[in-house]
Amino acid sequence: MNKQQKTNLRKLGQLFLLLSPLLAISISLSAGSLELSWNKLFTILLHGSGKEIEEVIIWQIRLPRALLAGLVGAALSLSGVTFQAVLRNPLADPYLLGVSGGAALGAVAALTWGFQSPIIIPLAAFVGALTALLLVYLVAQAHTCSSHTLILSGVMVGSLAAALLLFLLWQAPADATRQAIFWLAGNLSLADPDWLSWGWLWVAIGFLLLWSQSLNLDLLTQGEETAADLGLHVGRTRLILFALAGALTACAVALAGLVGFVGLVIPHICRLLWGPGHRLLLPFSALLGSSFLIIADAIARSLYAPAEIPVGVVTAVLGAPFFLYLLRRKGGNL
Amino acid sequence: MIQINNLSFSFATTEIFNDLNFSVTRGEILSIVGPNGCGKSTLLRLLRGSLKAQSGEILWEKIPVGQISSREMARKVAVVPQSSTIQFPYKVRELVAMGRYPHRKNLLSFQDKTDLREIEQALVMTDLLPLAERLITQLSGGELQRVLVARALAQNSSVLFLDEATSHLDIDHRFELTELLVRLNQEEQKTIIQISHDLDLAAAISQRILLLTEHGKIADIGSAKKVMTAANLQRIFRVDVKVESNPFTGTPQIVPLINTSTHQLTGLNIHLICGGGSGTTLMRRLHLAKASVTVGPLNRGDSDEAVATALNMPVAQEIPFSPFSKSTLRAAEQLVEQTDILVITTQWWGAGNLACLDLAVTAIKRGIPVYLLAQHQKQDYTDGKAWGKIQQLQQQGGKSIRNEEHLLDELSHQTT
Numbered sequence: 001m002n003k004q005q006k007t008n009l010r011k012l013g014q015l016f017l018l019l020s021p022l023l024a025i026s027i028s029l030s031a032g033s034l035e036l037s038w039n040k041l042f043t044i045l046l047h048g049s050g051k052e053i054e055e056v057i058i059w060q061i062r063l064p065r066a067l068l069a070g071l072v073g074a075a076l077s078l079s080g081v082t083f084q085a086v087l088r089n090p091l092a093d094p095y096l097l098g099v100s101g102g103a104a105l106g107a108v109a110a111l112t113w114g115f116q117s118p119i120i121i122p123l124a125a126f127v128g129a130l131t132a133l134l135l136v137y138l139v140a141q142a143h144t145c146s147s148h149t150l151i152l153s154g155v156m157v158g159s160l161a162a163a164l165l166l167f168l169l170w171q172a173p174a175d176a177t178r179q180a181i182f183w184l185a186g187n188l189s190l191a192d193p194d195w196l197s198w199g200w201l202w203v204a205i206g207f208l209l210l211w212s213q214s215l216n217l218d219l220l221t222q223g224e225e226t227a228a229d230l231g232l233h234v235g236r237t238r239l240i241l242f243a244l245a246g247a248l249t250a251c252a253v254a255l256a257g258l259v260g261f262v263g264l265v266i267p268h269i270c271r272l273l274w275g276p277g278h279r280l281l282l283p284f285s286a287l288l289g290s291s292f293l294i295i296a297d298a299i300a301r302s303l304y305a306p307a308e309i310p311v312g313v314v315t316a317v318l319g320a321p322f323f324l325y326l327l328r329r330k331g332g333n334l
Numbered sequence: 335m336i337q338i339n340n341l342s343f344s345f346a347t348t349e350i351f352n353d354l355n356f357s358v359t360r361g362e363i364l365s366i367v368g369p370n371g372c373g374k375s376t377l378l379r380l381l382r383g384s385l386k387a388q389s390g391e392i393l394w395e396k397i398p399v400g401q402i403s404s405r406e407m408a409r410k411v412a413v414v415p416q417s418s419t420i421q422f423p424y425k426v427r428e429l430v431a432m433g434r435y436p437h438r439k440n441l442l443s444f445q446d447k448t449d450l451r452e453i454e455q456a457l458v459m460t461d462l463l464p465l466a467e468r469l470i471t472q473l474s475g476g477e478l479q480r481v482l483v484a485r486a487l488a489q490n491s492s493v494l495f496l497d498e499a500t501s502h503l504d505i506d507h508r509f510e511l512t513e514l515l516v517r518l519n520q521e522e523q524k525t526i527i528q529i530s531h532d533l534d535l536a537a538a539i540s541q542r543i544l545l546l547t548e549h550g551k552i553a554d555i556g557s558a559k560k561v562m563t564a565a566n567l568q569r570i571f572r573v574d575v576k577v578e579s580n581p582f583t584g585t586p587q588i589v590p591l592i593n594t595s596t597h598q599l600t601g602l603n604i605h606l607i608c609g610g611g612s613g614t615t616l617m618r619r620l621h622l623a624k625a626s627v628t629v630g631p632l633n634r635g636d637s638d639e640a641v642a643t644a645l646n647m648p649v650a651q652e653i654p655f656s657p658f659s660k661s662t663l664r665a666a667e668q669l670v671e672q673t674d675i676l677v678i679t680t681q682w683w684g685a686g687n688l689a690c691l692d693l694a695v696t697a698i699k700r701g702i703p704v705y706l707l708a709q710h711q712k713q714d715y716t717d718g719k720a721w722g723k724i725q726q727l728q729q730q731g732g733k734s735i736r737n738e739e740h741l742l743d744e745l746s747h748q749t750t
Binding site: 085088090211212214215218219221222223225226228229230231232233271275276277279 | 382404405411415420421422423432443
């Protein structure tokens with residue numbers, strides 16, 4: 001393959017990526033226990049919301065769900081990219097710095113104390129996630145905030161949250177425990193549709209702010225000292241990036257529980273395919289992350305319909321082999 | 335241009351610099367040389383304000399370094415680091431482009447015409463154009479080093495800091511880079527401060543050389559001719575060298591006097607009175623020369639004791655951190671009685687080891703030759719008692735010897 005062909009192929013791949021969320025959403029809309037022909041599907045979509053059963057299913061059940069999956073996928077991928085760059089650690093994922101533990105603790109605390117409201121639980125998870133992140137940052141900051149200290153204190157805060165979580169589950173009544181476990185495994189059936197637009201707004205703003213930090217992220221991958229030598233205000237930038245990535249993760253976790261794998265593997269796949277420059281990596285990861293999770297969710301819903309398998313199972317089963325294939329082909333340059 | 339006044343700096347409890355004073359003139363090449371761990375890299379970090387000094391001041395054109403913003407500083411100084419671990423597979427061109435960061439006007443990229451031209455020029459100057467599209471994770475150490483130089487050039491600063499930038503380079507690229515530095519200095523009036531381990535190259539291109547002692551003091555500063563003297567190098571690096579004038583350039587050139595002579599001392603019995611690491615080198619050399627060595631008295635845990643034990647030499651041993659007891663001294667005396675030659679390498683004399691000199695006095699009376707390695711009156715902490723005994727030994731035929739090499743020469747003459 002010559003250079004020209006290679007560039008063309010790359011352009012084609014990027015075009016496909018740009019369109020992939022649309023494709024993923026159409027696949028997701030047609031998946032489920034109610035069989036719908038593509039023809040019918042497009043008629044309904046063009047016709048708009050209505051009273052018929054198919055219309056209700058498409059507009060009020062499947063579309064919000066696909067949009068939620070897209071939102072969560074994008075948020076987790078974006079925050080995965082950020083954490084991997086800032087911590088200079090290919091194993092970093094959105095949950096590394098205690099965010100997951102904090103969110104889980106918040107949500108489960110709300111559940112076991114009897115708040116069943118679909119408004120309270122995401123809020124509790126959100127507050128829990130941000131509290132954990134703040135705690136990690138404050139602990140690490142006392143020691144100049146090196147990435148090793150951050151990771152270690154993140155793991156510790158995560159363990160503490162996990163211990164408290166187990167204690168709460170042990171104390172809780174049986175049905176609350178069941179609900180909590182369902183939430184912990186990741187759950188894309190949206191509790192309250194009002195959250196969806198707020199979530200998208202949150203992710204869109206988060207993306208734009210992160211994107212404006214692309215060059216700073218590039219610099220940080222070169223290590224703190226080099227970044228500072230090149231004129232970056234390392235401490236301040238890192239705080240901003242943590243806050244942004246943490247807010248995105250917290251949003252995803254609050255709306256969908258702990259969906260695993262996306263935040264770890266999507267950034268790697270994008271980096272292998274399109275290089276580590278964050279100007280492209282951030283939007284590409286967001287796109288691929290949302291398409292990936294939308295399709296994974298469609299599979300999770302339709303494989304044993306009407307029962308659903310946890311979406312985390314699908315993300316891992318789909319993602320891991322593809323990642324291993326890429327790793328082998330590209331020779332491990334993560 | 336840069337003025338360093340009364341600078342003091344410590345890491346936690348380790349003092350690196352105390353009351354350092356010097357200045358850097360605009361447009362000069364200043365090389366910082368000194369033993370490993372003397373704080374050369376730390377000094378560079380202090381100069382550009384990455385580290386904060388505990389006291390003293392660093393002025394950049396009369397402005398304290400703390401008042402210069404990090405972006406402004408990056409436009410003044412570009413740093414070529416020692417080496418860095420690269421995990422993310424950027425292309426060479428992308429990495430070099432990062433040097434434009436302090437000049438960027440756009441949040442997302444460096445698309446400005448000036449940016450692109452500077453990047454291209456940096457690639458050309460460092461001979462990297464053929465590698466521009468390669469991934470940095472696939473480069474060799476030397477190629478990566480050149481990429482880091484290119485990034486610093488793209489920064490287009492008036493000052494360049496290099497921390498052993500040539501250490502990973504082949505001879506051709508090392509010379510190319512050195513020549514590039516000289517050109518940048520002469521034609522663009524760039525001020526260059528470099529840390530270098532290649533003393534010859536440093537001497538060849540630097541207007542001034544700053545020689546640091548291992549305790550972070552200025553041993554000497556000035557022209558290569560003034561600083562690169564055999565005496566200075568002997569004092570700071572503890573090496574025997576000869577400094578000659580390069581026949582082509584006239585700059586000082588260091589000729590190492592690595593001794594390749596061989597010594598065979600098979601069958602010779604030598605007793606060593608040492609301590610605190612003063613005998614380590616000699617023990618190693620004697621071991622290689624196959625002499626039969628006995629040692630002592632020594633406290634257990636003394637670094638010399640550890641070496642002697644490891645080399646299987648009989649040691650008259652005392653318990654740790656205690657003055658030598660009668661029985662230990664007796665044991666040492668027995669070892670001395672059986673030896674052909676007694677060597678004293680101990681450097682510091684105090685109440686605890688004064689009795690060792692009595693062993694030597696007894697030995698010399700018995701006719702055993704005694705050698706004294708580099709003794710100084712300053713290192714006597716017994717109000718002159720030790721120095722008195724050393725003088726007595728010298729009067730009775732004890733020979734003073736400058737270093738281990740001379741001693742081995744002397745001993746091998748005796749055996750043949």
